[in-house]
Amino acid sequence: MLLSLLLNEEFSLATIFDREKEELRRKQTMKVLVIGLGGVTNGGKTTLAKKLKKVLPNCDIISQDDFFKPESEVETDERGFKLYDVLDALYMDDMVKSIRNWMKNPASSGVVTEEPQNTCDNLKNTVHVYILIVEGFLLYNYEPLNELWNRRYFLTLPYEECKRRRSTRVYQPADTPGYFDGHVWPMYLKYKNELEENASNVVYLDGTKSQEELLSCVYSDIIQELKKLREGISYIFISQNKNQATDMKSQGWTSLIMIEM
Numbered sequence: 001m002l003l004s005l006l007l008n009e010e011f012s013l014a015t016i017f018d019r020e021k022e023e024l025r026r027k028q029t030m031k032v033l034v035i036g037l038g039g040v041t042n043g044g045k046t047t048l049a050k051k052l053k054k055v056l057p058n059c060d061i062i063s064q065d066d067f068f069k070p071e072s073e074v075e076t077d078e079r080g081f082k083l084y085d086v087l088d089a090l091y092m093d094d095m096v097k098s099i100r101n102w103m104k105n106p107a108s109s110g111v112v113t114e115e116p117q118n119t120c121d122n123l124k125n126t127v128h129v130y131i132l133i134v135e136g137f138l139l140y141n142y143e144p145l146n147e148l149w150n151r152r153y154f155l156t157l158p159y160e161e162c163k164r165r166r167s168t169r170v171y172q173p174a175d176t177p178g179y180f181d182g183h184v185w186p187m188y189l190k191y192k193n194e195l196e197e198n199a200s201n202v203v204y205l206d207g208t209k210s211q212e213e214l215l216s217c218v219y220s221d222i223i224q225e226l227k228k229l230r231e232g233i234s235y236i237f238i239s240q241n242k243n244q245a246t247d248m249k250s251q252g253w254t255s256l257i258m259i260e261m
């Protein structure tokens, strides 16, 4: 089969190598940064994510709120409270799939391609970095997600401020009397304790700070992450010609693959 493909003029070796080269180049020049923006209900996650999207290049948002199960599938406890603030109330597997799909093909998500950031002068080899912000109140207590984060933030609020903000918001279904104290806040404390015990590399943010201050702090931090990502990029050049390959190395390509034919 392979032999017949190779003998067929339309599938010449050159064509196959061209495709391989293009695919390799595409992978080499596309990087993704997955940012978790977790934290307490009404901590300002959605607000901050939307502001970041406006100022960061090639940025998309996935919201955990879009993965809540319908009311009929959410359990009710003996007090009559719908148990929305637990992992079981969410389609977490679907959320992981959405993130992984985005990671496989971020360029298809409709974001505009940024200006070339890292160009090897003679070859105009552009590195595209795509950023995904995942925002939600229960991000870090679900193991399959934990290997995906490049950076994690966690917004906190004191009890009084959280209760005040929550009381101004209408969910569907609306909070019933005693719901915040009886379910929402205790679940928040439980998951936050779990996180503090298990994870060290989380950046905690004080949600009572102004929106501008929070934006500026997280923005600068992400820019640092982008720099690190770009500095780690290497270049592979595939050639059949030794002299040409040596020349390419002197132009900044860090790896060479020689093909003998």
Ligand SMILES: Nc1ncnc2c1ncn2[C@@H]1O[C@H](COP(=O)(O)OP(=O)(O)O)[C@@H](O)[C@H]1O
Binding pocket: 040, 041, 042, 043, 044, 045, 046, 047, 048, 165, 207, 208, 209, 210, 211, 214
């Ligand atoms: N830094 C902030 N300071 C004061 N209020 C804020 C701040 N960020 C967001 N808010 C307000 O808090 C409420 C909840 O914000 P939202 O972004 O929807 O929170 P979350 O997505 O964490 O539930 C909204 O009324 C929003 O305007």
Ligand SMILES: O=C(O)c1ccc[n+]([C@@H]2O[C@H](COP(=O)([O-])O)[C@@H](O)[C@H]2O)c1
Binding pocket: 040, 041, 042, 065, 068, 084, 085, 136, 137, 171, 172, 173, 184
């Ligand atoms: O979106 C829903 O279907 C939904 C229905 C009922 C309640 N919620 C609440 O949504 C909260 C999490 O979202 P957020 O934006 O407040 O972080 C959580 O505390 C739930 O109690 C969400």
